[in-house]
Structures are given as C-alpha cells and as structure tokens.
Amino acid sequence: MRFTYHCALRWSDLDAYGHVNNARFLTLYEEARVAMMFVGAREAGVTSFEEGIVVSRHEVDYLRPVDYGDPVRIELWIEDLKPSRFTVCYELFDGDLLASRARSVLVPYDLERQRPRRMSEAEQSFLKPWLST
Template sequence: MKDLLKGYPVITEIPVAWGEMDALNHVNNVVYFRYLETARIEYFREVALMEEIQHTGIGPVLGETSCRYKLPVTYPDTLYVGSRVSELKEDRFTMEYEIVSKKLGAVTTSGKAKVVMFNFKTNQKANLLPSLVEAIESIESRVSAEQVTVE
C-alpha cells in the first residue's frame, strides 16, 4: 500500500469516518481538504514549523489549494496521505499530496497547496527562515530522487 507513496517523506494514516460520507454514499468532496490539512499539519510538525511561530511570529498561511478526485472512497476504509514539498521559493513553498485507499489498494486523490509565510506580528508576508528551508531539505532527502506518481 505505502509503496504507492514512494517519494513522499511524510505519510499520515487517516481512518474514514461514517459521517464523512454524503447522500451519494461516498466521502464528500470537501472532506478531502480536511485530509490534506491533516497531512499538511503533520508535515509542519515534522519540520517544527508550528513551534517556530511561538518564537518568531512567522508562520504558514494557505494561499491556494486544489484536489483531483480519481476514485470514490467509502466507509469503512483507512487512507494513507503522502505529503512532500515540491518547490521552495523565497517566501512560499508548494506541497503535493497523494491519498491511497487501503481497501482499494490505489491512489484515490491527488492534491496541491501553496503555502505562504506570514509575519503575524507585522501582518506582512515573510521569507522562509533558513532553519525551515534546512528542515524541509532534510526531510525531502529521506526519499529517493525518483518520484513515483500513479496515473
């Protein structure tokens, strides 16, 4: 199962809840954005980004997000969400996600997010701190250069 997420250094396990299904008997499309948020926060935890806010006042804000639905997910199931940073810029970075269903044994959803750094003390955009860049590069180096995407 997790072989489908080769190339994603952070994998978050999420159980599907009965209440996440809609009238069409599959997980509602808006719920996937919560799954991606959960994976994003897990990645942030891995790079100590949330702790950094306490010291510097600089933290992430979501600038843009998207989701591509490939297969419907139903209860009961367990999902594995792979997350990685695919692009670093001076004041932002791009994250990519793949969601794999344990029950289906396949990628069900792909997503992307642009995360902008923001100084909450001055209410202005901020640059990525060197310590964050170093932490992201360290996590990303855990995976091979070969990125596997299931189409």
C-alpha cells in the same frame, strides 16, 4: 522522499452518497500537512511554522470515490521551495488505490504584522529532505 500519514475517516466525512465528501479531502490533506509541518517539524526542533503559514492556493484532482472504512494513506512531499512560498503535493490512497492528487501553495506568514514573511533557514532545511527532484 515522502512523508506518510494514515488518517482515520469519520462519519462526518461522508456525503449523501456514502462517499467521502469532496470538501473533506482538503481536511484530510490538512491533517497530513499539519502532522508533517507542526508535529514533525517540532520533533526536529523547528517550531516557527506554528507562528504562521497560510494557504494561497489549492488544486485537487478526484480520481475515484472513497467509501467509509479503513484509514486512508496520504503521502506528501515538497514540489517547489522558495524563500517566500512552497508547494506541497499529496496523493491519497484508499488501500492500494490512488483516489486523489492535490497540491497546495503555502506562504509563511507573520500573524502579528499580518503580512507574508520569508522562511527561515531552519524551516527551509526541514523541508529540503522532502523536496522532489
């Protein structure tokens, strides 16, 4: 199962060539991830992600330029789920065209103690339906 997020593009997302800047792709992916893990999780009764998640790795493939226009569609899912980390995969579509693929490794983090933590059972249960098989 995939989580789908529609994200409006902003003028500030564009580079000198009129395309979405490569660094802005990470911002778009972040917006989709926040919608799933904070908004979606909160609706499911899980608020602990808001207490700390850090990115330990990003990997992005740029497949085609994206021009300013209609909102882009981002689909995301969980590729790997372990108690100490998980991997979120993304695909960004411009209309029906796949424009980028990415993945982020995320680590649950205890902001108060400034160290990684284990995921709770509730967090793992929330993520499991998005796990690809």
